[in-house]
Amino acid sequence: MTNPVAVIQSVRLDDEKDALILLDQTVLPNRKEYLELKELKDIWDAIYHLKVRGAPAIGIAAAYGVYLGTKQSVASTYEELLEDFKKAKEYLASSRPTAVNLFWALNRMEGRLHQEADKSVTEIKTALKEEAELIRAEDEKVCEAIGEYALSLLKPGMGLLTHCNAGTIATAKYGTALAPIYLGQVQGYDFTVFADETRPLLQGARLTAWELKEAGVDVTLICDNMASIVMKEGKVQAVLVGCDRVAANGDAANKIGTSGVAILAKHYNIPFYVCAPFSTVDLDCHTGADIHIELRPSEEITTKWYSESMAPEGVKTYNPAFDVTDHELITAIVTENGIAYPPFSDSLARLSKATKK
Numbered sequence: 530m531t532n533p534v535a536v537i538q539s540v541r542l543d544d545e546k547d548a549l550i551l552l553d554q555t556v557l558p559n560r561k562e563y564l565e566l567k568e569l570k571d572i573w574d575a576i577y578h579l580k581v582r583g584a585p586a587i588g589i590a591a592a593y594g595v596y597l598g599t600k601q602s603v604a605s606t607y608e609e610l611l612e613d614f615k616k617a618k619e620y621l622a623s624s625r626p627t628a629v630n631l632f633w634a635l636n637r638m639e640g641r642l643h644q645e646a647d648k649s650v651t652e653i654k655t656a657l658k659e660e661a662e663l664i665r666a667e668d669e670k671v672c673e674a675i676g677e678y679a680l681s682l683l684k685p686g687m688g689l690l691t692h693c694n695a696g697t698i699a700t701a702k703y704g705t706a707l708a709p710i711y712l713g714q715v716q717g718y719d720f721t722v723f724a725d726e727t728r729p730l731l732q733g734a735r736l737t738a739w740e741l742k743e744a745g746v747d748v749t750l751i752c753d754n755m756a757s758i759v760m761k762e763g764k765v766q767a768v769l770v771g772c773d774r775v776a777a778n779g780d781a782a783n784k785i786g787t788s789g790v791a792i793l794a795k796h797y798n799i800p801f802y803v804c805a806p807f808s809t810v811d812l813d814c815h816t817g818a819d820i821h822i823e824l825r826p827s828e829e830i831t832t833k834w835y836s837e838s839m840a841p842e843g844v845k846t847y848n849p850a851f852d853v854t855d856h857e858l859i860t861a862i863v864t865e866n867g868i869a870y871p872p873f874s875d876s877l878a879r880l881s882k883a884t885k886k
């Protein structure tokens with residue numbers, strides 16, 4: 530029996546309404562509200578403002594979005610439809626730069642369009658819907674497989690630390706870093722989880738703590754600056770994180786603060802596991818230095834969560850949304866095709882051969 534939280538669908542298509550249905554992640558945990566988005570600009574806005582977030586969920590939303598954008602086309606030929614598709618694709622691709630799933634999903638949708646070039650416009654639109662549904666359905670299976678492989682690295686009763694949210698709402702279902710926790714829960718693993726709040730957008734406090742508490746998992750919310758003490762006090766035996774882009778050498782981009790957690794884990798000799806679907810592995814990216822890190826608005830640091838600014842008026846801020854954890858700090862990268870161990874350039878290449886991109 531799967532925990533009902535683990536199977537929440539945060540992104541889905543309502544084709545009859547020509548709409549993308551999103552669980553609005555910006556109002557959790559206080560309100561559970563769904564958005565019905567029909568226009569590309571609203572879908573772009575939802576991705577940029579993290580109403581839908583998490584690399585796989587962003588990819589799925591973009592796949593549905595580019596389908597809906599193309600469905601509206603009045604093109605009568607493949608060439609005209611391709612033009613309209615490309616406009617929608619380029620627009621959605623401009624929403625956020627770091628999570629490779631956004632681009633992977635859009636490129637996969639374009640690949641399907643080209644495959645159907647000899648079909649009618651109506652048949653091509655149907656094929657695009659089919660491909661977007663495939664991307665979502667595959668992600669469910671991928672996340673479940675990641676959960677099984679990750680669970681094989683853990684022991685009942687372990688203390689785990691998470692950073693940000695790589696839970697069910699960041700994916701089609703189950704999550705990546707939280708997938709082993711959900712699978713373990715129904716197998717009696719009784720994990721205790723310490724969830725970093727993850728400033729500035731508090732995905733850990735607002736989303737991971739919410740998911741796990743709702744699921745009946747033993748979760749303790751901590752500030753980001755408390756990760757060291759829970760490790761030092763022996764409360765944590767493994768760290769589980771998601772990711773947004775893994776380079777060919779195993780350097781992994783994830784929510785800002787992740788690399789600091791990895792350094793602490795190394796210091797305390799605690800295994801640090803990155804949970805990554807292959808849709809998040811970018812073998813064209815040689816090292817972490819090649820990963821574009823998104824910079825976000827100052828207000829997310831200074832005023833977003835406070836009744837008045839918590840910083841002096843006009844103070845400079847620096848708000849990178851991600852950082853890159855050096856591959857030497859990573860114990861293993863858990864994928865749907867197996868567990869990659871150092872040297873990651875070899876193990877990721879080997880495991881990627883088992884998956885169709």
Ligand SMILES: CSC[C@H]1O[C@H](OP(=O)(O)O)[C@H](O)[C@@H]1O
Pocket residue numbers: 579582583584585692693694695696699700704705706732770771772773782783784785850
């Ligand atoms: C399962 S991918 C989750 C990944 O995405 C998050 O970034 P954001 O909240 O900005 O979309 C974070 O890096 C998570 O680890």
